Amino acid sequence: MSSRLASAILLAVCVAQAIVSATVDPDQADPTHHLSERWYHDENHSVHTLFRRGGNDGIIYSPIGSPDWAQGFPADPALMQNMPQAWLDALHAAIAAGKIPDIPVTTMGGPSPTYPDGYDPMSPNVCSSSYQCRIPGDIWDGPPGTLSLSFDDGPLPPSPTLYRFLKEKQQHATHFFIGSNILQYHDYFQTVWLDNQDDIAVHTWTHPYMTTKTNEEVLAELGWTMQLIHNSTGGRVPKYWRPPYGDSDTRVRAIAQEVFGLTTVVWNQDTNDWSLSDPVPLTSLDQIASQMHTWLTGPKTPGLIILEHELSDQSVQAFMSAWDLMVSNGWKIASVAQMGDVNAYQNAWNATSPVAPARIGEISIHPPPASPTPSLSHDSSSTHVAQSTGKPSPPHTNQKNSATDRSAASTMLTWLAIFVATITVCILS
Numbered sequence: 001m002s003s004r005l006a007s008a009i010l011l012a013v014c015v016a017q018a019i020v021s022a023t024v025d026p027d028q029a030d031p032t033h034h035l036s037e038r039w040y041h042d043e044n045h046s047v048h049t050l051f052r053r054g055g056n057d058g059i060i061y062s063p064i065g066s067p068d069w070a071q072g073f074p075a076d077p078a079l080m081q082n083m084p085q086a087w088l089d090a091l092h093a094a095i096a097a098g099k100i101p102d103i104p105v106t107t108m109g110g111p112s113p114t115y116p117d118g119y120d121p122m123s124p125n126v127c128s129s130s131y132q133c134r135i136p137g138d139i140w141d142g143p144p145g146t147l148s149l150s151f152d153d154g155p156l157p158p159s160p161t162l163y164r165f166l167k168e169k170q171q172h173a174t175h176f177f178i179g180s181n182i183l184q185y186h187d188y189f190q191t192v193w194l195d196n197q198d199d200i201a202v203h204t205w206t207h208p209y210m211t212t213k214t215n216e217e218v219l220a221e222l223g224w225t226m227q228l229i230h231n232s233t234g235g236r237v238p239k240y241w242r243p244p245y246g247d248s249d250t251r252v253r254a255i256a257q258e259v260f261g262l263t264t265v266v267w268n269q270d271t272n273d274w275s276l277s278d279p280v281p282l283t284s285l286d287q288i289a290s291q292m293h294t295w296l297t298g299p300k301t302p303g304l305i306i307l308e309h310e311l312s313d314q315s316v317q318a319f320m321s322a323w324d325l326m327v328s329n330g331w332k333i334a335s336v337a338q339m340g341d342v343n344a345y346q347n348a349w350n351a352t353s354p355v356a357p358a359r360i361g362e363i364s365i366h367p368p369p370a371s372p373t374p375s376l377s378h379d380s381s382s383t384h385v386a387q388s389t390g391k392p393s394p395p396h397t398n399q400k401n402s403a404t405d406r407s408a409a410s411t412m413l414t415w416l417a418i419f420v421a422t423i424t425v426c427i428l429s
């Protein structure tokens with residue numbers, strides 16, 4: 001009788017547990033807790049193998065601004081040299097799998113990139129964002145009532161004023177950074193990362209019209225910028241990128257998405273604030289204030305994504321002058337990730353949450369040294385884990401693993417025995 005009760009309780013607990021684990025999405029349930037152990041998308045995406053030295057892997061990243069930190073990143077002309085072979089392999093695998101549309105690069109004859117005859121920029125197979133064609137899945141609009149703050153082209157000398165202002169308002173933003181600017185203005189990077197704890201995103205290494213670039217050049221522009229952000233944020237892998245001049249198409253976007261897991265973010269309002277410091281500006285602070293007034297007091301659907309820059313003192317001023325109006329009109333002001341209530345990095349929720357370690361079993365960026373020593377471990381997954389920390393695999397790793405396997409197996413056998421006993425008692429009583 002009591003054993004029947006015990007079985008019933010056991011069964012109830014099992015069923016309850018199954019229901020709970022089937023219905024709770026850890027992303028929704030607890031953004032800070034479970035996610036230290038996982039990435040935020042398809043476990044088989046190639047990005048897992050490319051930025052594999054994620055946090056908690058025992059990797060010590062060099063301090064921002066130190067010679068070791070800057071070491072190995074390209075000067076502009078060398079962008080294509082020393083690109084990790086793994087990036088190229090991932091690109092070529094994506095091309096072979098038919099994931100990268102085969103459309104030609106553009107040329108810059110006039111104000112907009114031009115495609116050869118036969119390639120309509122508004123057709124679905126080209127869909128150029130320079131021509132306002134929107135590829136589904138790219139971000140142009142915010143959710144109703146939200147104003148997502150993003151700033152392009154930094155870090156630069158005008159940036160600290162912006163960062164102080166944001167900090168004072170306890171406001172986070174997304175910064176679409178230029179890789180070579182991070183190298184040069186690392187002090188400002190350090191401020192926005194450590195002090196503001198803002199979201200860092202990709203704006204390429206040299207700020208080109210991306211549709212004018214070959215597949216390999218697109219790869220280098222994105223990859224190096226991601227690598228530098230990765231190395232400077234404790235192993236975070238950026239999630240968002242914004243094409244310079246808003247210039248992308250199905251090909252460029254597919255490389256960003258399929259090779260690097262990046263989501264493309266454009267905008268739905270443009271102040272032309274980038275031209276304020278030009279000899280002949282396209283706009284003025286007054287003109288921007290009036291545009292801002294129209295947008296901020298206008299309809300709340302779709303949510304606003306205003307293109308703004310930390311490029312000049314004037315462009316920073318244009319934003320700060322509009323701040324009170326943003327607040328008084330009741331917009332929910334947030335970074336791009338916060339506005340969607342999603343993760344800011346591919347392997348971390350935000351600047352302060354834990355970072356998922358590199359995936360177990362992945363391949364090394366750097367080919368293993370061709371040493372004549374026989375393989376230290378016959379178990380492929382432990383070999384790869386050891387490589388991911390950059391340390392040689394200790395010879396006892398294998399024994400330890402099989403010992404762990406054995407103890408797991410015996411635990412399982414014990415439970416099986418208990419289960420069979422319970423059923424038996426149940427039937428007999």
Ligand SMILES: *[C@@H]1O[C@H](CO)[C@@H](O)[C@H](O)[C@H]1NC(C)=O
Pocket residue numbers: 042043044
């Ligand atoms: C990842 O790949 C493995 C092995 O090919 C497969 O079993 C698994 O279902 C894949 N996962 C996803 C999310 O596609």
Ligand SMILES: *[C@@H]1O[C@H](CO)[C@@H](O)[C@H](O)[C@H]1NC(C)=O
Pocket residue numbers: 053059060061062071072073227231
């Ligand atoms: C990035 O950080 C990793 C881990 O410390 C290091 O191996 C690598 O050399 C750094 N720089 C580049 C360019 O990858």
Ligand SMILES: *[C@@H]1O[C@H](CO)[C@@H](O)[C@H](O)[C@H]1NC(C)=O
Pocket residue numbers: 031032172196197198349350351352353
């Ligand atoms: C990161 O996200 C957590 C969980 O939502 C939140 O408590 C924390 O304040 C966030 N940190 C930053 C810097 O936004």
Ligand SMILES: [Zn+2]
Pocket residue numbers: 152153203207244245
């Ligand atoms: Zn830009």
